[in-house]
Amino acid sequence: MADKFKLVIKNLHVSVDKKEILKGVNLTINDGDKIAFLGPNGNGKSTLFFTISGHPKCIVTSGTIFFNNIDVLKLSVDERSKLGIFLGLQNPCEVAGIINSDFLKNIIDVRNTVPIKLFDFYKILDQNCKKIKFPFEMVHRNLNENFSGGEKKRNEILQMLLIKPKIALLDEIDSGLDSDAIKVIAKVINDEYKKNKGSFVIISHYDKMLELINPNKVVVMIDGKIVMKGEKDLIKKISEKGFDFIKNSLNITHDKQDLVDECCFKKK
Amino acid sequence: MNVVSKKNKTMNNFFLNQAENKEIFIRNSKSFNFCLEKNSSLYIKNVIFKPDNNVINISGNFKEKSIFKYVIADFSPGNTSLNINLDLGNPGLQVDVSIFCLSFKDNQKKFNICLNNKNKNIKTNIDSFGIAFDQSKIHFLNTCIAQKKSKKNILSQKGKIIIFDKKATGSIQPILKIFENDVSATHNASIGYFNNDYFFYLLSRGLKTTDIKKMLINGFLRQASRFFDKNVNEEINEVVKKYVQC
Ligand SMILES: Nc1ncnc2c1ncn2[C@@H]1O[C@H](COP(=O)(O)OP(=O)(O)O)[C@@H](O)[C@H]1O
Ligand SMILES: [Mg+2]
Numbered sequence: 010m011a012d013k014f015k016l017v018i019k020n021l022h023v024s025v026d027k028k029e030i031l032k033g034v035n036l037t038i039n040d041g042d043k044i045a046f047l048g049p050n051g052n053g054k055s056t057l058f059f060t061i062s063g064h065p066k067c068i069v070t071s072g073t074i075f076f077n078n079i080d081v082l083k084l085s086v087d088e089r090s091k092l093g094i095f096l097g098l099q100n101p102c103e104v105a106g107i108i109n110s111d112f113l114k115n116i117i118d119v120r121n122t123v124p125i126k127l128f129d130f131y132k133i134l135d136q137n138c139k140k141i142k143f144p145f146e147m148v149h150r151n152l153n154e155n156f157s158g159g160e161k162k163r164n165e166i167l168q169m170l171l172i173k174p175k176i177a178l179l180d181e182i183d184s185g186l187d188s189d190a191i192k193v194i195a196k197v198i199n200d201e202y203k204k205n206k207g208s209f210v211i212i213s214h215y216d217k218m219l220e221l222i223n224p225n226k227v228v229v230m231i232d233g234k235i236v237m238k239g240e241k242d243l244i245k246k247i248s249e250k251g252f253d254f255i256k257n258s259l260n261i262t263h264d265k266q267d268l269v270d271e272c273c274f275k276k277k
Numbered sequence: 278m279n280v281v282s283k284k285n286k287t288m289n290n291f292f293l294n295q296a297e298n299k300e301i302f303i304r305n306s307k308s309f310n311f312c313l314e315k316n317s318s319l320y321i322k323n324v325i326f327k328p329d330n331n332v333i334n335i336s337g338n339f340k341e342k343s344i345f346k347y348v349i350a351d352f353s354p355g356n357t358s359l360n361i362n363l364d365l366g367n368p369g370l371q372v373d374v375s376i377f378c379l380s381f382k383d384n385q386k387k388f389n390i391c392l393n394n395k396n397k398n399i400k401t402n403i404d405s406f407g408i409a410f411d412q413s414k415i416h417f418l419n420t421c422i423a424q425k426k427s428k429k430n431i432l433s434q435k436g437k438i439i440i441f442d443k444k445a446t447g448s449i450q451p452i453l454k455i456f457e458n459d460v461s462a463t464h465n466a467s468i469g470y471f472n473n474d475y476f477f478y479l480l481s482r483g484l485k486t487t488d489i490k491k492m493l494i495n496g497f498l499r500q501a502s503r504f505f506d507k508n509v510n511e512e513i514n515e516v517v518k519k520y521v522q523c
Contacts, residue, residue, distance in 0.1 A: 090483035116482040
């Protein structure tokens with residue numbers, strides 16, 4: 010269909026509030042990737058997503074992010090979004106004063122030269138709400154205001170479905186969801202993947218979600234670096250042994266980070 | 278007697294007979310005084326567009342079981358000072374005040390409502406909602422007093438201000454003074470600052486700052502428009518469009 014794309018992150022160093030959080034991240038997201046992005050809490054996963062999307066709190070001190078030949082770091086937050094990068098937030102803001110449906114229509118309209126007709130918009134909205142089992146009334150409320158954790162997450166997925174991004178960065182999109190809801194969201198992601206391709210990078214702590222998503226790659230971040238890349242079996246290993254086995258092996262191979270980078274994802 | 282109008286020509290007076298109902302639309306700022314006979318009900322709808330220094334003073338007298346409702350939507354590119362000061366001395370009265378205010382540039386908007394309940398079965402409600410843009414200021418001072426003998430009174434207040442720009446400010450002072458046990462009172466005040474996280478969230482969906490402004494104003498208008506007729510709402514939309522373009 011569309012041209013293939015590639016997001017390449019090289020040697021990315023990022024500080025938040027003058028504290029270095031990302032300490033040289035190397036990662037390539039290819040068109041068609043479905044990546045499970047793992048790592049213990051507080052190690053910089055969300056920070057990487059925020060940096061890719063351009064949150065002003067994330068100060069890039071060195072390194073590059075390129076989308077094909079476009080220098081992403083030079084773009085404003087909304088330009089990155091229009092480039093096709095979508096961030097599903099771990100904790101979406103509650104925006105008092107903005108009506109959800111107005112917001113949802115606007116995020117479609119800013120991508121088109123002509124605003125979508127109201128009738129067509131409501132049709133699309135209705136279809137997508139049904140897909141994610143999101144009560145339609147929620148679109149008439151203020152954006153995320155007094156939504157439950159699960160409702161906020163569904164609203165993020167709803168936005169993703171309307172925007173149809175090239176790269177979806179989903180930050181703990183399953184937290185706050187019960188197991189039925191996790192199945193629904195996983196199915197939506199898989200269906201989108203089948204239909205529109207593009208790529209997904211998914212942060213999750215739930216084996217169930219990761220199993221359903223069936224990623225083609227797994228990357229692990231510890232202390233602001235991607236310390237391991239592998240395939241699906243890595244998820245099982247981590248869920249059995251925890252992240253410690255990686256940390257332990259790291260002590261030995263710490264200087265061999267480049268080697269780890271090179272070796273990973275090689276087909277057996 | 279019509280003492281007030283002699284003193285002040287710009288002051289309107291409304292006298293309602295027993296069980297009379299009246300709904301009045303006021304354009305721009307006008308102070309008024311009212312006198313409500315038993316079981317009467319006065320509903321004033323006020324819209325302000327004029328770039329003026331708007332001063333509105335409202336006072337009135339109530340007889341038993343009379344009702345006063347007032348809604349003001351202030352879109353004026355100027356300062357506004359609204360003062361409502363009402364003594365509620367008879368049983369079964371009802372007062373309902375709704376304030377909607379958009380402020381821009383260096384406008385200062387002050388809304389000072391004081392309801393003093395002195396008898397039984399009185400219901401009062403104050404609802405205030407404002408959005409402050411640019412360097413403007415919005416101030417809601419809502420005072421509700423339930424004196425002794427104001428048994429079975431229901432007092433409620435809601436205040437919400439959204440501060441859009443870093444230099445805009447807003448304050449809500451909800452004051453409840455209760456001297457009677459048999460009263461139910463609720464108040465709820467919130468000030469929402471559009472900080473970096475809000476902007477980031479919305480911008481990360483591809484929206485621009487003007488889009489965000491537009492959506493906020495849309496949300497605001499949706500709430501305010503419930504109170505006004507179609508033609509007034511159309512006029513409001515026209516006026517407000519101009520503000521968004523900057
Ligand atoms: N606004 C902030 N100010 C200071 N430190 C922050 C801020 N946000 C995140 N951090 C810190 O950055 C580190 C990485 O956090 P985060 O990227 O959220 O980790 P993860 O998503 O892997 O759990 C943590 O130590 C966290 O405390
Ligand atoms: Mg996180």
